Amino acid sequence: MTNLKEKHQSALDAAIKALHERKFFTLYPENPSPEIYGETADKEGRDKYKTYLNNNFAELLQENPEKWVGQEDSPYTQEKLGVKYPYFSTETLISRAENAFHQWRKVSPTDRAAVLVESLERLKSRFFDIAYATMHTTGQAYMMSFQASGPHAADRALEALAAGFEEQTRFPNQTEWEKPMGKYNLKLNKIWVAVPKGISLVIGCSTFPTWNTVPGMYASLVTGNPVIIKPHPKAVLPIAIVIAEVQKVLQENGFDPNICQLAVDAEDHLITKELAENPKVKLIDYTGGTTFGNYVESLPGKTVFTEKAGVNSIILDSMTDLDKVAQNLAFSVTLYSGQMCTAPQNFFIPETGVMVNGENVPYETVAQKLAEAVTGLVNNPKAGPHVLGAIQNVATSDRVKDMAAMKGKSVLDSCQIQNPMFHEARTCSPVIYEVNAEDKEVYSKELFGPIVLLIKTKNTDESIALAKEMAMEHGAISCGAYTTDAAVKEKIMDEMSLAGTPVSFNLTGGIYVNQNAGFSDFHVTGGNPAGNASFTNPEFVIKRFTWVGFREPIVG
Amino acid sequence: MTNLKEKHQSALDAAIKALHERKFFTLYPENPSPEIYGETADKEGRDKYKTYLNNNFAELLQENPEKWVGQEDSPYTQEKLGVKYPYFSTETLISRAENAFHQWRKVSPTDRAAVLVESLERLKSRFFDIAYATMHTTGQAYMMSFQASGPHAADRALEALAAGFEEQTRFPNQTEWEKPMGKYNLKLNKIWVAVPKGISLVIGCSTFPTWNTVPGMYASLVTGNPVIIKPHPKAVLPIAIVIAEVQKVLQENGFDPNICQLAVDAEDHLITKELAENPKVKLIDYTGGTTFGNYVESLPGKTVFTEKAGVNSIILDSMTDLDKVAQNLAFSVTLYSGQMCTAPQNFFIPETGVMVNGENVPYETVAQKLAEAVTGLVNNPKAGPHVLGAIQNVATSDRVKDMAAMKGKSVLDSCQIQNPMFHEARTCSPVIYEVNAEDKEVYSKELFGPIVLLIKTKNTDESIALAKEMAMEHGAISCGAYTTDAAVKEKIMDEMSLAGTPVSFNLTGGIYVNQNAGFSDFHVTGGNPAGNASFTNPEFVIKRFTWVGFREPIVG
Incomplete structure (x- = not known):
């Protein structure tokens, strides 16, 4: 025991320090x-x-x-x-x-x-x-x-x-x-x-x-x-x-x-x-x-x-590079076929489109870019299978199939992706459906697995209000938001804080809304129905x- | 605001320090x-x-x-x-x-x-x-x-x-x-x-x-x-x-x-x-x-x-001065006529008596000393009315009267104590009843007010077991114990800790089991049915x- 105490004292001290600094810290590579x-x-x-x-x-x-x-x-x-x-x-x-x-x-x-x-x-x-x-x-x-x-x-x-x-x-x-x-x-x-x-x-x-x-x-x-x-x-x-x-x-x-x-x-x-x-x-x-x-x-x-369970939202308002945003989000929904508690599900997009570098880009283009980014990722043989993994439970792949009967318009169908090492793997790539803001019964629950809903809203204010409502009533563990407008960002922080939901802003490149770092990101806040801890x-x-x-x- | 922050910074700092040192601290005399x-x-x-x-x-x-x-x-x-x-x-x-x-x-x-x-x-x-x-x-x-x-x-x-x-x-x-x-x-x-x-x-x-x-x-x-x-x-x-x-x-x-x-x-x-x-x-x-x-x-x-509510216990095992113990406990049960959440109610006393300075003192003597100490205190015109106060709720004085119909033997009857300043004051001094350990239905609930139950047990082990059981099943906010035996003390600490009940040992003189000091004593533990905070x-x-x-x- 004395040996173990001496052996691990510095690790324990470092961990406690890291908890309070909340900077990058890991003991295990x-x-x-x-x-x-x-x-x-x-x-x-x-x-x-x-x-x-x-x-x-x-x-x-x-x-x-x-x-x-x-x-x-x-x-x-x-x-x-x-x-x-x-x-x-x-x-x-x-x-x-x-x-x-x-x-x-x-x-x-x-x-x-x-x-x-x-x-x-x-x-x-x-x-x-x-x-x-x-x-x-x-x-x-x-x-x-x-x-x-x-x-x-x-x-x-x-x-x-x-x-x-x-x-x-x-x-x-x-x-x-x-x-x-x-x-x-x-x-x-x-x-x-x-x-x-x-x-x-x-x-x-x-x-x-x-x-x-x-x-x-x-x-x-x-x-x-x-x-x-x-x-x-x-x-x-x-x-x-x-x-x-x-x-x-x-x-x-x-x-x-x-x-x-x-x-x-x-x-x-x-x-x-x-x-x-x-x-x-x-x-x-x-x-x-x-x-x-x-x-x-x-x-x-x-x-x-x-x-x-939680219903995680993405709020799309304005950005500098739509392609990078689409690629980042495509990865987030594809990673482990959406079977993460932090995976985004509800994408709130104004029906008037989003602002990209000050220029309006129509809703349809945004939807198309997202679908293309997912398709590109899952069909890339060097990436797709290694990002998707396999479907843990057959109920999840069945849920994806059942989506076809759902209210809403299909933007991207799911396809089975061949895993090069395991030909029998149960796979399922993300599906994308388009839903109107009024059709709350569709998007106000967790649809566990690779299911993405694009929800057309009147404007970003409605997007924020719906993301907040979903989190407060049905829980949320993550939220992603894209905006170049400081006032919009402030509003999203304020409203989502009241819904006990952490927000990742403007993620592009190699960091995703799904990821939570030990010693820095609190995982689940305990402040909404997604969990009490x-x-x-x-x-x-x-x-x-x-x-x-x-x-x-x-x-x- | 800036003024207030400067004005009160040192008080706030001192209070936080006191919370962690848990030594004597007060800001308000x-x-x-x-x-x-x-x-x-x-x-x-x-x-x-x-x-x-x-x-x-x-x-x-x-x-x-x-x-x-x-x-x-x-x-x-x-x-x-x-x-x-x-x-x-x-x-x-x-x-x-x-x-x-x-x-x-x-x-x-x-x-x-x-x-x-x-x-x-x-x-x-x-x-x-x-x-x-x-x-x-x-x-x-x-x-x-x-x-x-x-x-x-x-x-x-x-x-x-x-x-x-x-x-x-x-x-x-x-x-x-x-x-x-x-x-x-x-x-x-x-x-x-x-x-x-x-x-x-x-x-x-x-x-x-x-x-x-x-x-x-x-x-x-x-x-x-x-x-x-x-x-x-x-x-x-x-x-x-x-x-x-x-x-x-x-x-x-x-x-x-x-x-x-x-x-x-x-x-x-x-x-x-x-x-x-x-x-x-x-x-x-x-x-x-x-x-x-x-x-x-x-x-x-x-x-x-x-x-x-809680059912607070006193465990009497051994001591050096029975009179001082009786006086201390008499004060605890008389203070505000037992209307404190920390007031003791159940006194567990071995039927074979307690050890006082290594000599056995029979149960009856202990009971008599407690009754005498209460009588002496409440009848002291310079102390009694000022310790007793008045009865907040008529239901409390009615409860004391109803005790007469209870299973058990009266050791001390209640009497109305005249308050020298307020002749109409609703007063009630402590009553003491003797109950057998088997008669759990009598003592396994809070009898709010100046009611003391002397419970005859086989020995101190049974006293501890019953005090623990009462605390775990019906809650307890305080516990007083008198013992000069280190092993008994250790056992009381261990058993009552599992019942989430703080214990005051061997109190005599000007400190009472009822009292809790801010910044030092945690009031209520949250660890038994007396409260969750x-x-x-x-x-x-x-x-x-x-x-x-x-x-x-x-x-x-």
């Missing part, structure tokens, strides 16, 4: 290059991934499973992975977590943080294994699989654990309180303890199985709460590898590996609700659809952190423990 | 002495109070009331005060708050803090007016009325506003983010705004009309939310004076006084639920009974801060605003 990760790292990761297929996942330190279960299949091969995970009843999971709680809660925040940073360090050697596991469960392309599930997730975990460590050390453990009473001074010795709330449940999603899971997991762990991680049944392997590494580090340092448990559904028995409703579960982190998210938020006696603001960690004080007179 | 507050301050306050009686309260800057209403009466004279307050419909209050919101939210946290510290400074000149107003609405004795409603409340307000200011300035307003991309650096300008959530409703209680109201009020105000304060209809005057001072300072500095509004019930029309359920009300602070508190907590789409931890302020970020590429 996002480039999967051999120079950084070693010549053989990629091949070893791919080989390691293959050893998991059609096998029991035996790395976890959770003893005596009732059975082995698994139901993943690859969006790239459309075949079963055949990985089986140990299944435990809710009773077993809760009772092990409760035992572990009484050990873990007594460990100091400093020691907890040291163990957890060490676990991230170990994870670094598994980034490529996790990348292939992520590709073949989520359908993400290789690069995103590596970055999002590996270094970016590790940075987000470090961010949450740094924030949790900082909050637990913001008040003194002990102080002498001395009140002048005239003839004498009243002296009390005071002690404060950050008491963890209890068993924490983290419910994962199918598209970002580690990135969306590790912040809540590490936030709960650093604040002394044992965690049960319940991944989506279709995306278990990436987070199972993470949990295995955490368990090994816990055990090596003399702690109960059940401080961090994997919980999986059996095919005939889903356990999420059982776990969530168990009175001993005090904290729940959830990423996924709105209906289940609302259910989780409604559970009494729980502290709940959610990321649900934010990676990582202080609220995300301080709600996981309670300050309790003790005091006693100092005699003499 | 608690001693109502002429040397501090001036020779004539007390008399002027009493005279000022008299001018309010049977009059319209005309100090508020809320225009065009629909009517004038009031329903307060003095627990000391049992006569109507006859003070009338301006009544407004919910629609008017909400619409004025919304207008004010769009002004106040754009004011910087620094400017808001300066204006609010100034308002506390003004309040200082009203401490004596407020003291008399508090006496004759709550029944508190003079000294408590002055201290709790004046300096202690102002300190708690300063604490909340300092915490709110600090949290809003913990992250930068703006930074340049620069990511190395190999051949070039990607540069973004980033801006963050702490966006206030919206209209804030603060619902007051009848016993501590300013102390329990100002923390939520100042926390909301400093974070940019307009506040509607809805006091208990029987205790309006103290907080009306506070609001009037805030409104004057707002107006003097060019702000809409409706940023801080008083809302009162008409006798035939209670408006609390209407206000609480209004969708534009986003924040609610509540102090009062559990039933209404649970209703407020259940309202969807609101961020709610509550202090409800704490004065003032970071959670109490950060949930009142949302961090929203904006970013844009830096060109060139």
Whole structure:
């Protein structure tokens, strides 16, 4: 422990500093290059991934499973992975977590943080294994699989654990309180303890199985709460590898590996609700659809952190280079086939067109440029397949097909894009539909996947009003806006701030509205129906423990 | 504004420092002495109070009331005060708050803090007016009325506003983010705004009309939310004076006084639920009974801060001086006739007695000493009436009378204590009942008022287990424990920490379990059913605003 504290002190200090400066900071290089990760790292990761297929996942330190279960299949091969995970009843999971709680809660925040940073360090050697596991469960392309599930997730975990460590050390453990009473001074010795709330449940999603899971997991762990991680049944392997590494580090340092448990559904028995409703579960982190998210938020006696669905907007007003804008937006909607919670969906464009370098460009031209940019990107064999990836869930590709029956005019049809490496890959490139501003029933919900709606508005004021309304009523996680007019920009900032929605202005080139940087961009604000939590603001960690004080007179 | 900022910067800095050191700190002297507050301050306050009686309260800057209403009466004279307050419909209050919101939210946290510290400074000149107003609405004795409603409340307000200011300035307003991309650096300008959530409703209680109201009020105000304060209809005057001072300072500095509004019930029309359920009300602070508190907590789409009822325990195990312990506890149960949320109710005493200086003292002796200490205190004409005060609500004195019908054995009957200044005062001294540990239905609820239950347990382990169970299931705001055994102390700390309950150990002399010091003791932990909020931890302020970020590429 002493070694781990010394080993990781500078990383922890740097992370806390980064949280407050909010400048560029990362501890885990996002480039999967051999120079950084070693010549053989990629091949070893791919080989390691293959050893998991059609096998029991035996790395976890959770003893005596009732059975082995698994139901993943690859969006790239459309075949079963055949990985089986140990299944435990809710009773077993809760009772092990409760035992572990009484050990873990007594460990100091400093020691907890040291163990957890060490676990991230170990994870670094598994980034490529996790990348292939992520590709073949989520359908993400290789690069995103590596970055999002590996270094970016590790940075987000470090961010949450740094924030949790900082909050637990913001008040003194002990102080002498001395009140002048005239003839004498009243002296009390005071002690404060950050008491963890209890068993924490983290419910994962199918598209970002580690990135969306590790912040809540590490936030709960650093604040002394044992965690049960319940991944989506279709995306278990990436987070199972993470949990295995955490368990090994816990055990090596003399702690109960059940401080961090994997919980999986059996095919005939889903356990999420059982776990969530168990009175001993005090904290729940959830990423996924709105209906289940609302259910989780409604559970009494729980502290709940959610990321649900949102309806993200693009506001097009004025710009200097329409082609660059169209290319940037085409990339944003194509990236992972629109299966990101930050992907834009509703494009608000004035029916009178936009201003480009002071000249009016008609609405139709804007629509055409966007369609051309998407077509150009998806049909570029060197780019298209590697940006699109594959469709995680067949319901998503079905949704795209169903759009044909929708009110609105098709601007660009979807086409299947052949993946050069995986001929069976489930792919779907973005479709673009045109909708009138009045047809709110079409665009006032999340249409998850590669679906873009061009919404004709009277003018930018109406665009802003509708983007704000959508965010306030249906949630939003991102917003992109293009304007060269300072007053319009000011108005967008003001209105979207009231809708709790971050705005990226005038993005072109290699930065996209979908992207959020750890230690700098707060991910989800918690200020609209898209979710009640934010990676990582202080609220995300301080709600996981309670300050309790003790005091006693100092005699003499 | 510049003047105010300079004037109050050092107070604000000192308050933030105090929050983190948690040593003794106060900005407002608690001693109502002429040397501090001036020779004539007390008399002027009493005279000022008299001018309010049977009059319209005309100090508020809320225009065009629909009517004038009031329903307060003095627990000391049992006569109507006859003070009338301006009544407004919910629609008017909400619409004025919304207008004010769009002004106040754009004011910087620094400017808001300066204006609010100034308002506390003004309040200082009203401490004596407020003291008399508090006496004759709550029944508190003079000294408590002055201290709790004046300096202690102002300190708690300063604490909340300092915490709110600090949290809003913990992250930068703006930074340049620069990511190395190999051949070039990607540069973004980033801006963050702490966006206030919206209209804030603060619902007051009848016993501590300013102390329990100002923390939520100042926390909301400093974070940019307009506040509607809805006091208990029987205790309006103290907080009306506070609001009037805030409104004057707002107006003097060019702000809409409706940023801080008083809302009162008409006798035939209670408006609390209407206000609480209004969708534009986003924040609610509540102090009062559990039933209404649970209703407020259940309202969807609101961020709610509550202090409800609790069942506070005393654990008697071992001590060095039983008489001093009995005197200390007698004072705690007599102070304001047990009408404090921190007053102890359940005294857990082993049936085998307690250890005093290593010698066993039988249970019966402990009970007798407690009864004698209470009797001695309440019958001391120089102390009794001034510690007891009067009973705010006739339901409280009725509850004491009803105890006679309860399961259990009477150890000390209540008697009416004559108040030398107010012969009509509604008084009630503490009653003591003996209950067996098995009779949980008697002691597992708050019996508000001067009611003490002595609960015979098998041993201290059972005492601890029951105190913990009561706190976890029914809430607790304080706990007192007497033990000279280090292992027992450790166990009490550990078990009560899991019940989110602060513990005061071995208090004797001039410090009582009921007392909580601003800037040092967190009041209510939020970790058990007695309430979900704490004065003032970071959670109490950060949930009142949302961090929203904006970013844009830096060109060139």
